[in-house]
Amino acid sequence: MSNHHVSNKALNIEPFHVVSLITRAMELEKQGKKIVNLVVGEPEFKTPKPIIDSAIKSLEQNKIRYSPSLGKVELRESISKWYQDREKINISYNKIAVTSGSSAALLLTMAVLLNPGNEVIISDPSYPCNRHFVTAMEGIANCVPVDSKTNYQLNLEKVKDNWTEKTKAVLVSSPSNPTGGILDYEELEKIYSFVCSQGGYLIVDEIYRGISYDKEPVSAVALGENVFVINSFSKFFCMTGWRLGWLVAPEKFVEKIEHLAQNLYISNSDIAQDAALSAFSPDVVSQLDSNLIHYKEQKDYLMNELLRIGFKIPVEPKGAFYIYADASNFTDDAYKFCWKVLEDIGVAIAPGLDFGDYLSNIHVRFSFPKTINIMSEGIKRIDNYLAKT
């Protein structure tokens, strides 16, 4: 097509390659091929039964209606209580917006902050959609290379070096997708102070919070007033397909976030909200905490196996459920490598390209919330394939 009919922001938005790979993997499965899926970022664990039961109860009552745009007050209060109980942090529910996945939390944050041309500092590599939320709001994502030296995270120095008069915010993710890197609370405080001194805002994506292999640092909501914290029911709570998340925002932005949410979303899924009310009960939380034992086993297994067959892993993941592996022993075109591996041997892994430009040609991301059996089949196929090529 002649592209002049498509908006520039749409032209600037790249495909989310992981999703394209998943879609192709599904097609191959329909054709009868047995695919090893190490690409999708979702827990193998089912949604805990009490959450399912609450959803069924809500359906049986059959009063599935529009609800307040910032979320049902009960659920906002439950999230506030969660911060109190789990993190010992006091956050008024007034600052909490329930959103249609963390996707909506990110869109609302960028919409309320960015004028055209405003910059947001983001690490490269990072979650692909982050930079595209900025683009969609006509902002500019200033993607700053990070590597194993800083656990694939920004630090004060990098933020200072890349801050310009157009910068409105810094976005960090901890634990990070795709690297599993965690940002020290101390470093986060330094970044926050600097950002505040410049009249800017810090955005912290905590959607993998709860999935950490060492003690987790304090949540960024404790930093102060000028921080936006994004979270989700998708990962720790095993609720990907429900599309529910939340945003803790500075109080002074809440009214405008509400207006945006009223207009752009009307409301969240009523069923998902009713279900999520059961997500914080002690039995559910203890079940979810026990998932960590499995994630850790899976991570240790996959790390050892990847190292054995020749991948390099400069930093062991401290959280989330991904390994960002250096594939330079096998390829300098990781994108092509991922598609070939999918088509030739039916193993789905994510190309570095999804997460940025910096050294993305030699990196691939493995997702490990999978049974050892599945991963072992994937490793076997890749090992054989590498031996032949």
Added chain:
Amino acid sequence: MSNHHVSNKALNIEPFHVVSLITRAMELEKQGKKIVNLVVGEPEFKTPKPIIDSAIKSLEQNKIRYSPSLGKVELRESISKWYQDREKINISYNKIAVTSGSSAALLLTMAVLLNPGNEVIISDPSYPCNRHFVTAMEGIANCVPVDSKTNYQLNLEKVKDNWTEKTKAVLVSSPSNPTGGILDYEELEKIYSFVCSQGGYLIVDEIYRGISYDKEPVSAVALGENVFVINSFSKFFCMTGWRLGWLVAPEKFVEKIEHLAQNLYISNSDIAQDAALSAFSPDVVSQLDSNLIHYKEQKDYLMNELLRIGFKIPVEPKGAFYIYADASNFTDDAYKFCWKVLEDIGVAIAPGLDFGDYLSNIHVRFSFPKTINIMSEGIKRIDNYLAKT
């Protein structure tokens, strides 16, 4: 707060007053007040049981996962078949995107079309969020006054008169919220031809399709390739709180819409999609069609009563479930009137201001998908109130 921290697009987005009124009405109800809700635009009918049952089945299987960003293929195929069966129009499922409510369909449409400064012609009055989707994407909503002379709809002449070199699209809603006006297919064809001749696009919001009191014109999907048609499971299918809708888009835009959807939404509610697969079965559709008898009775009742107590209704609604009433016998500040009526006598109605500027100070919108009992209580309170003031 000092507003310079909030983006201009957020500052330019007005509250969705209907939602603010509903939120306030809920507060008053919690305080024990009995509220007559004639404000919310949602059917009183429950979601049909086969749809509920499918959702419960999906939950019992507990495989609620991410799904393709444009929607599950089965559901896209079902929507395609719906156009074939109901409208005798052949639309490939490839052109159909399932979206998180029609809200997401509108956002994706504006995102894929608009560069900053691009104009979209919209009628005034019209659905409030329409102009704000344009604003959020840094476009300019060119709101063109319409009145009873054109059934509160745009026509070729108005489109021609307001087309500028910056205009990218025309957005019409038929049946319209807040007026219930329907646009003739013939006039729509003329507008479409003109828009095409200018290299622009026509966007048609058909979310009230199926709720019409005369024979409905053909769906706008039949117009040709340069039309975006937005629809929803909320209204005809009685699924407001589920948040599911769809978009029929020109084929050449679909790839970019997919990239946008991947990044901005990831995927739709898995449960809602599984449920919606049952929405097109003949028994469900015949139940939904029979709802119309009630809507018509309710409309006739409310029209007569409003006229009796002194409101003016220049055009009888031909579709949707709203009456856009002229309240000039009682007020020239309809916004204040609505809030006073809510606070003083507990009747919730929507101010004209939500729907635009043109004569909005003397208009209010009544929603009539309510039992006669509820409406009768509302009319009684308003009549007494007007007698006293």
